[in-house]
Amino acid sequence: MKKILGVLIISLLSACASQTTKPSAEAVANDEVIDSSAVESDGVDFHPLQDPNSILSQRSVYYDFDSYALKSEYRELVVAHAQYLRDNANAKVLLQGNTDERGSREYNLALGQRRADSVKNMMLLSGARERQIESVSLGEEKPRVSGHNEAAWRENRRTDIIYQGE
Amino acid sequence: MPIQFRPFFCSIWFLVLWLISAPLHAGLDIEIFGGGTTRTPIAIVPFSDEDKLQQSVTTIVGADLERSGLFKLIDSDGLRPYAPVEIVYSDWTQRGASALVIGRTALMLNGMVEIEFRLMDVARKEQLAGFLTVVSKTQLRAAAHRIADIIYETLTGDVGVFSTRIAYVVKQGKKYALQVADADGFNAHSIMEYSEPIISPAWSPDGSQLAYVSFENKKPIVYVQTLRTRERKAIANFKGSNSAPAWSPDGKRLAVVLSVFGNSQIYLINADGSGMKRLSRSSGIDTEPSFSPDGRSIIFTSDRGGSPQIYRMSVTETESGMAERLTFEGNYNVSPDFNQDGKSFTFITRNNGQFNVAVQEFGSRQMQILTNSRYDESPSFAPNGKMILYATEIGGRGILSAVSKDGQTRQNLSIQAGDIREPAWGPLPKEN
Incomplete structure (x- = not known):
């Protein structure tokens, strides 16, 4: 929480530091609402979403080149998150689809959207509610691994599952 | 003469x-x-x-x-x-x-x-x-x-474009800046700076505003910003992704790509963000719209036929799945931009693993590849239709380049430091 507050203050300060337009603090703060019950972990009891032994701590789904098909090896992971959403009606997720750097930025944005949608559709089939899920795309704009080779590209063809408040 | x-x-x-x-x-x-x-x-x-x-x-x-x-x-x-x-x-x-x-x-x-x-x-x-x-x-x-x-x-005998401006995005370290400069690269200044990506700047037809896509809020949102006042407004911030803004020639509305009802599809929206309505209807991806000079049709990228290709559809008051396929060579043709003469368009074609700038006449349907670099993106016609500005790469760094419509002359525009991409050539100045 402190960290997020710090980031907020820094972005507020930097927003004042230049005449160039910066996004408003409101825009930055939006979506930063923390569900503290889900994050605080006193002692040894992990929240299920953070427990390294729980499949729910796994948050990424990977794809083949130019494909948005959800591979069978990720079904269990996606279904587990869907069931968590089903059982926790207040929980919400943002699904961010990503692509590798090759090709048109806008076309990749649409391809990343299809990847995020593939996860969303599986979640809806597995008990999550429409209002709990927003699927969006970051296209090729936010690579997890920089580099111009297959190893980097493989890591970047991905959908990330992000819970609200994280 | x-x-x-x-x-x-x-x-x-x-x-x-x-x-x-x-x-x-x-x-x-x-x-x-x-x-x-x-x-x-x-x-x-x-x-x-x-x-x-x-x-x-x-x-x-x-x-x-x-x-x-x-x-x-x-x-x-x-x-x-x-x-x-x-x-x-x-x-x-x-x-x-x-x-x-x-x-x-x-x-x-x-x-x-x-x-x-x-x-x-x-x-x-x-x-x-x-x-x-x-x-x-x-x-x-x-x-x-x-x-x-x-x-x-x-x-x-042609219109000169030396008094026009260009817009582009510079990435310096972790900072992204949307910049506007004179066509010769001088007088560059930032319109918007942030630590999250900015893509797809698009000039309003009168040159007073820029539409662009910002990722500052964890997802792509389309903004319109007035250059003189720096005022800006999110005009497409629907659930899902919002991107690929293109102005209609009268400047009253934009074509944007939304995923609000699932699949990325093309919608029309007023320049103030009101009156959103669907334009394209396909089961695939429809994106990267560009208006014809008369505003009556758009060209866009769609994978409805299995691979991304350029299509054309009319802009009517009712949505339509009808579109005419324009490109047939190769299995990756994207990022179309209309020439202001209405007779041709430029786009990126994948050619033996390279991504190159190409032009095609609507009449002859002949595709001509203009560049031989590895990785070209985002071609944008000069308002006189004689040159095409595009992004390319040298030594892993993004630079801007311009090529004449016949492929005869090419020039690099490179900024001192940082990665430069997403160019858009602005309109002719109003007075003249």
């Missing part, structure tokens, strides 16, 4: 490094490769008292003309005629100049600068164009670009 020029055949590759003292916010350095086979030889005599000004007007004029690839600068070699009566035409015939530019400048008591300019036909010994104007010192570059436009228009 009022006069005839001897064609000049350029046998060697030609390289000009534009080296003018870098301003504080270093602009773009420009390099020119190649050059058209036929270039008009023109001599530009430094104007009188130019050395007393902060900017040499004739240097800017010469660089503009040279960059177009259509002119060859002839050294004036110490000759200094300032007025028509001072011209010895045989001097210029000997030097091979078909056209001659002369003029004067005068610093006035109020700090303004008077500029007189004349374009002379060497063979006919007569004036083709000219003007007398008074500008402030900060308008010297703009006045020089106007002179270059007049010369270009008089000698080629």
Whole structure:
């Protein structure tokens, strides 16, 4: 929480530091609402979403080149998150689809959207509610691994599952 | 054509490094490769008292003309005629100049600068164009670009684009800046800076606003920003992704790509964000719309046929799944941009693993590949339809490049530091 507050203050300060337009603090703060019950972990009891032994701590789904098909090896992971959403009606997720750097930025944005949608559709089939899920795309704009080779590209063809408040 | 020029055949590759003292916010350095086979030889005599000004007007004029690839600068070699009566035409015939530019400048008591300019036909010994104007010192570059436009228009018959602006995105470290610069890369300044990506800037038809996509809020959202006031507004912030803004020619609405109802599809939305309605309907991806100059149709990228290709559909009041496929060569054709003459479009084609700039006429359906680089993106036509600005890569760093529509002339525009991408060539200035 402190960290997020710090980031907020820094972005507020930097927003004042230049005449160039910066996004408003409101825009930055939006979506930063923390569900503290889900994050605080006193002692040894992990929240299920953070427990390294729980499949729910796994948050990424990977794809083949130019494909948005959800591979069978990720079904269990996606279904587990869907069931968590089903059982926790207040929980919400943002699904961010990503692509590798090759090709048109806008076309990749649409391809990343299809990847995020593939996860969303599986979640809806597995008990999550429409209002709990927003699927969006970051296209090729936010690579997890920089580099111009297959190893980097493989890591970047991905959908990330992000819970609200994280 | 009022006069005839001897064609000049350029046998060697030609390289000009534009080296003018870098301003504080270093602009773009420009390099020119190649050059058209036929270039008009023109001599530009430094104007009188130019050395007393902060900017040499004739240097800017010469660089503009040279960059177009259509002119060859002839050294004036110490000759200094300032007025028509001072011209010895045989001097210029000997030097091979078909056209001659002369003029004067005068610093006035109020700090303004008077500029007189004349374009002379060497063979006919007569004036083709000219003007007398008074500008402030900060308008010297703009006045020089106007002179270059007049010369270009008089000698080629086409509209000059030296007074236009370009927009692009620079990534420096972890910072992204949406910048606007003059077409020659000078006067670059940031419109918007942030630590999250910015893509797809699009000029409003009157040049007063930019639409763009920002990722500042964990997802892509389309903003419209007024350049003069810096005011901005999210015009498409629906659930899901919002991207690929394209202005209709009347500036009243934009085509955008939304995933609010699932699949990325093309929608129309008013410039104030109201009145969203669906335009395309397919089970695939529809994205990257670009309006025809008459506003009655769009071209766009769709994978409805299995691979991304360029399609055209009419912009009617009702949504439609009907579209005509335009590209058939290769299995990856994306990022279309309409030529303002309405007769052709530019796009990126994947060609033996490379991504290259191509043009295609609507009539002949012939595709012509214009570049041979590895990784070109985001082609954007100049408002006169003669050049195409695009992003490419050298040594892993993004730079801007421009290629003539016939592929004959190519120039690199590179910023001092950082990765530069997502260029958009702005419209012709309103006054003219």
